[in-house]
Amino acid sequence: MTPLVYVFEEQARDLLSQTGDVRLVDGVAYGFDDWTVFHAYTEKPYFTPSGFICPCVAIRSDAAGFVDEEKLMAEVRRRVDPDGRPIVVLVTGTGAGGSPSCRALILTENGIAGADTRFVPRRSELFTRNTGLLETSALAEKKVVIVGLGSGGSPIALELARAGIGHFTLIDFDRLELGNISRHVCGVNDLGRYKTLAVRDQLLQKNPFAEVSTMEVNVNQSLSQVEDAVAASDLLIVASDNDQSRFNLNQMSLNNNKVALYGRAITRAAGGDVLRVRPWKGPCYNCIFSSGLIDGREEEMSQKRQALAVLPAYVEEDKINTMIQVGLSSDIAPIANMMTKMALVELSRGIETGMSTVDEDLASDFYVWANRREEAYANWPRMGFKWTHPSILRWYGARVDRDPNCLVCGGHLEQEPTT
Template sequence: MEDYKAPIIYLSGEEMESFSNQSETAVLGHSYEWEGERVVHLHVHPVLHSYGAQGKVMFSKSSIENYDSSQLTGVSYFVCDNVGSIEVFECIEDKWQKRHVNFIPSHQELYSRNKGILEINILEKKRVMIVGLGSFGSQIAIELAKAGVGSFSLFDFDRVELHNLARHTCTINDLGRLKTDAIYDAIKGKNPYANIEKYPIDINDDLQLLNEEIAKSDLVICATDNNKSRFNLSEALVKQQHTGIFGRAVTRAEGGDVFRYRPGGPCYCCLIGAGFYDPNIDEITDVASARRDGRIPAYASEEDANAMVQVGLSADIEPICNMMVKLSLMELSRGSNSGIKCLESELVYDYYMWANRRERRHASWAPLPNAANRPTILRWYGARIPKDDQCPLCSKKQMILEEGQEFEKGLGDNLEGVDINELL
């Protein structure tokens, strides 16, 4: 009869392989148990942000019979690695009971179900830089981790607050934490083998670091909520000749758009033009940051300011996040014979637009049942963006942009073959 009181034990296969190859014959490790569930994870090294009740576990290359009780005082679990044959014991009333163990597989096996669709051996070597870990960046980071991307650099100076929870991946238990720490944990929870560097800073305050990190990355995700950071990222991408993906939602997530920059192609400045300094074009999701960049004026009362922060549903940003993830995986896998190679002939546009509801700027759009050839909600529209010969970032003239200077071209001038005024 099965001992139903026995814990469910998990052990990292790669940690055990590392222990087997080191010179030490025994090390004191760490156990973490989910209280009331009898689920235990055993680790050679401490978990950075631990969970559950903590205990001690002895990892040894000698049999448990070679230890006396004094050597195992306070130890709850014993792991014996005898030439690759691993046994686990639990201490119950001063007696050691052998237990079954489940092994967490290597990173290759962990994502084996992705094989045939994604090239895991390619993605694990890729480095993605994500700027902004709000409702967009947090979801994109986790999805890329689940796909097997091996390296991340995370940028966000903010902490998790109550107003984030409606659309963020973080939970109420993360309140007050730096978003970089919270998303670090979320990525590690999906891909424990990922390499992650955290930068809890405002990128606008350290443009040298911004350029250095872009130079090291295979892809840059811009998921910030202000145009100053988008401009700085766009400028650095053009300078470094690296691919970047920009995404955002507009007021109350009634819709949103995605832009992909490729070296030599139109940059984000070619697309947005004067919109870089239009305070009405972005969704306001945070009173503090919106006051800092002027989208909420200093003279606005707290009541009026809070009324301006009316975010949309999490379900409203999912399609936009999904498009950004699809584009990211396609760019990271470009040139490989993967199952998503077919997307290279589908996702050919520079700019993509999505609408969730027929209101405000989308009020004139046709109802879904009888839209015919007219623009409607809940579908993607793509457009090719021509390079702006007068663009201050990517034109040959490389004009110097003064903050607050307006461009001659705006969004409405740059969508080739699309009546953007009708769409918006």
């Protein structure tokens, strides 16, 4: 097949906008599938790229002295030692309507071959298929803070990037371990990396123009730093795995009048729950926690760190390992999906979109997901063909009110922010 070269339109534009006599520019390319597909960059890639690295040289078609292809190739060969690899040569120019054009040539020991080129377009074209359901330009301005980038938080982050959310702050101090891979959006390529940085790269793959900042901190030990991020955001998403962080984040959400979403899976992901906190308008995390609604719903334990926090110090390794009981990625997916939908509803509030009817349906602030007839659902009837009784694989909205005696939000009405 004719080799295919992908080029970021934005980078080609930058190259063309440089003034003066721009001669050869050193870039970098990554090749795939026996050097038939290349991703070429004239500047630093937006994210950690994949593929086999090979040299890339770019030139503006109006640069003096290189009109002759043979001359150009001779210059490229003098400049780069390909070490047996192909060299991707990009010749950029201005096409019809002032938009950039790009021609690619692949230089190997056997000679020069022409390649097809494709531009990776600018932001506005990436999300055209969301039109009608979401207001893309408004979402590009929204800022989301996500705490916890594990099996729950990472797919939510990715879905929001797919929807065109433009600004993210990712907070987690964990690194990706082998045991995480089967349930995480990141793979073996990212082993050992901070989950924040690995997920950032995944988000940038979906939306190269998103702004993603990361904080590799423990929320409970970096309160003011995290609160600054929450204060600057439009929405807080909490997918962390411990109550202390949820209580701290609940306080920050109330202090700064920011809507927060909390989600978790119960043991082996037999079910889960999702809470939306609309500060001072509905129940806060503490109202729910003290309401008895989540009594008997043991949280899933997916990390050794969680088990160590509740077990005495002398417990043997085997016991710790048996406490780690996780569900499958497909069991976590409905919970992450619900949180994503609720996030899009919150971020689209006030804008006429396809999310408006979903907003009307989501009247409750607290939802319970029944996933499998185990744990809290062990005695439920089988789903069968009836839809008149409770069954698994459904969401249930609970009527929950703000607790006037809540130690966090009750009796503090006089402190309610006015903005």
